[in-house]
Amino acid sequence: VGDPLPEPRDAELVAAVRRGDSRAADVLVRRHFRSSYAVALALLGNAMDAEDTCQDAFVKAIERIADCRKPDRFVYWLHQIVRNRAHNAREHRRVRSGPSLDDVDVAGSTDASRQAELGDLGERMLAALGELSPEQRQVLLLKDLEDWDHRAIAGSLGISEGMSRQHLFNARRRMRERLEGMAPEDGRA
Amino acid sequence: VNDDRRMDLGPLDPERDVARLDRAARAVAMRVAPLLAARRERPADAWGLLESWRRPVLAAAALVAVASLVTIVRVPKTVSRATGDARVSAIPQAASPTSAAAGSASAGATASAPAEPGPSTDTGRASLSLSEAAGIPAAYASWVESGAPPAPSHTFDVGGQP
Numbered sequence: 001v002g003d004p005l006p007e008p009r010d011a012e013l014v015a016a017v018r019r020g021d022s023r024a025a026d027v028l029v030r031r032h033f034r035s036s037y038a039v040a041l042a043l044l045g046n047a048m049d050a051e052d053t054c055q056d057a058f059v060k061a062i063e064r065i066a067d068c069r070k071p072d073r074f075v076y077w078l079h080q081i082v083r084n085r086a087h088n089a090r091e092h093r094r095v096r097s098g099p100s101l102d103d104v105d106v107a108g109s110t111d112a113s114r115q116a117e118l119g120d121l122g123e124r125m126l127a128a129l130g131e132l133s134p135e136q137r138q139v140l141l142l143k144d145l146e147d148w149d150h151r152a153i154a155g156s157l158g159i160s161e162g163m164s165r166q167h168l169f170n171a172r173r174r175m176r177e178r179l180e181g182m183a184p185e186d187g188r189a
Numbered sequence: 190v191n192d193d194r195r196m197d198l199g200p201l202d203p204e205r206d207v208a209r210l211d212r213a214a215r216a217v218a219m220r221v222a223p224l225l226a227a228r229r230e231r232p233a234d235a236w237g238l239l240e241s242w243r244r245p246v247l248a249a250a251a252l253v254a255v256a257s258l259v260t261i262v263r264v265p266k267t268v269s270r271a272t273g274d275a276r277v278s279a280i281p282q283a284a285s286p287t288s289a290a291a292g293s294a295s296a297g298a299t300a301s302a303p304a305e306p307g308p309s310t311d312t313g314r315a316s317l318s319l320s321e322a323a324g325i326p327a328a329y330a331s332w333v334e335s336g337a338p339p340a341p342s343h344t345f346d347v348g349g350q351p
Contacts, residue, residue: 018240020228025221029214037203047203051213058217063224066240122200145198172196 014071042137043086128178136171
């Protein structure tokens with residue numbers, strides 16, 4: 001991902017989707033899936049839930065594409081839908097008494113499919129992410145997983161670039177401390 | 190606040206599952222296919238026209254509302270400032286129900302007798318007030334109402350007034 005800022009082509013794709021162009025919809029999904037997944041994963045802490053939430057968000061976005069008032073900033077609008085859907089998914093999961101990212105305990109992670117998919121290091125990373133605030137998680141994943149710049153991250157989260165840098169600094173520091181503390185040689189993995 | 194040491198979050202990369210993106214794209218495409226097909230069948234021009242005009246129409250409506258509010262607030266103050274006590278006292282006579290009734294009872298006489306107080310005078314008063322509200326001096330307001338250009342002698346007379 002070179003320049004993560006929305007390109008004018010997004011506006012053209014949005015206009016095409018409004019006319020019912022399925023190919024344009026597919027391009028939008030493929031272009032913005034990774035960043036949307038990062039936002040969803042930051043909020044849900046579960047790969048499968050993040051994927052489902054992303055799909056729901058894309059469907060909702062295409063259904064309500066007429067409400068996208070700034071088509072050249074489609075991705076920011078999409079991320080907000082992802083956040084709303086993730087919030088709903090968390091509430092639903094909380095009702096079902098399932099674990100959320102905030103409750104993740106590395107020692108208590110017993111989901112075999114998740115273990116197989118993410119691996120031990122991935123599980124430890126998710127556990128460490130659980131120590132961060134939702135904003136810090138999103139900034140960290142958008143920056144270090146998706147290589148977004150602070151301007152784009154700030155636009156997505158509706159915060160200042162300075163605040164984005166602050167979140168990133170704190171998130172990296174806490175993640176390193178947490179990951180060092182739960183290294184395999186400590187016998188915690 | 191500057192920590193340039195990027196963290197390797199590779200284990201969380203969604204494309205570790207190489208099929209994930211295709212799976213998501215196909216699932217979304219299947220779910221939105223009926224909706225997009227319906228959009229293709231809809232007259233594109235009508236939708237585009239509505240979409241393109243929605244915001245300008247809303248902006249124009251807001252502008253008209255603001256202009257209306259300003260006018261409503263400003264007109265009573267201007268009228269009360271511009272009109273003298275004599276004119277204010279004359280208004281109830283022209284608009285009184287008895288005058289209107291008399292005017293309608295003798296419709297034929299009213300038609301042949303101009304400059305009688307009655308409905309026509311009332312209309313003139315309203316126009317005069319609006320002219321004054323627009324900032325037109327009282328001396329010119331009657332010409333604005335009549336639509337007839339003033340004679341040069343009138344112009345000089347008025348211009349000579351303090």
